[in-house]
Amino acid sequence: MRREPYDEAYKAEIVRRVLAGETAEAISRQPGSPRGATIREWVVKAKHKEALKATVRQHVEPRPVVLAPTIEAHRPRRVLVIPDMHHPFCHPDALEFLKAVRDAYKCDSVVCLGDEVDWHALSRYDHDPDGLSPGGELEAALVSIAPFYTAFPDVLVCTSNHTVRGHRKAYSAGIPAAFLKHISMVLHAPDGWEWRDEHRIDGVSYIHGDAGRSGQYAHIHYMKQAKRSVVIGHIHAFAGVAFEGQHFGMNTGCLIDSEAYAFAYGRKNLLPVSLGCGVVIEGREAHFIPMHLDDNKRWTGKL
Structure with a gap:
């Protein structure tokens, strides 16, 4: 009954x-x-x-939504590059995979390329009427991303199209930025998580990759346009590294749960998602690390 x-x-x-x-x-x-x-x-x-x-952390004064300028890091680093996770629709093994890559490559810095959250319920496109409400999705995202805050307390994050969906809706409604919370407050992020349009480390640009380029060779186009090494996310279907002289372009794929309802739009695509992450060593070496799955679509535990 x-x-x-x-x-x-x-x-x-x-x-x-x-x-x-x-x-x-x-x-x-x-x-x-x-x-x-x-x-x-x-x-x-x-x-x-x-x-x-x-x-949750306390803020005496809300930080403005306005983005800070790019900062160039000067100390050579071994960078773990986290691609789109789309919490709460992240792959269930993403955290253990990322920790394994960090430890195997002895990474001392972490960059997240954006789309750390999805906001399916805030999309301007049709969204699943049986899915989570905007408030429910926020709560689910906070629960889903919390262990990543513990594992990676200091992360340079790229602003991205999915993460700012709520702020874009407010902008379209004519609400001034002074009335809005910074995304770090919305996501209850630790102080070590810092959002900017672009981060530069060892001469390499880290951006989300939603500035007009798309497709299999987007990372190459961004590299040629910037005339420097560039690392992007955003494009789930493709991943890899291409060199041109001393410069490289890298697309790091994604770490999503492709079975989640938020990605139903891609089910008819003949192209599967490319799961994995990136590692950049002292600005000279770039590696895409694939996350290999078993027949149950779970990580095999092997790099």
């Missing part, structure tokens, strides 16, 4: 089953069960309060 409204004991039992390994979709197919999206919201709310304790 269908239980509406669902009481707290029933919700707690469903959450327990999900945390024990059952999927929301499998439970939703059982008679009398709520929709998968409803179950996911219950799980998010159950985990939300505890996760925020570890990630």
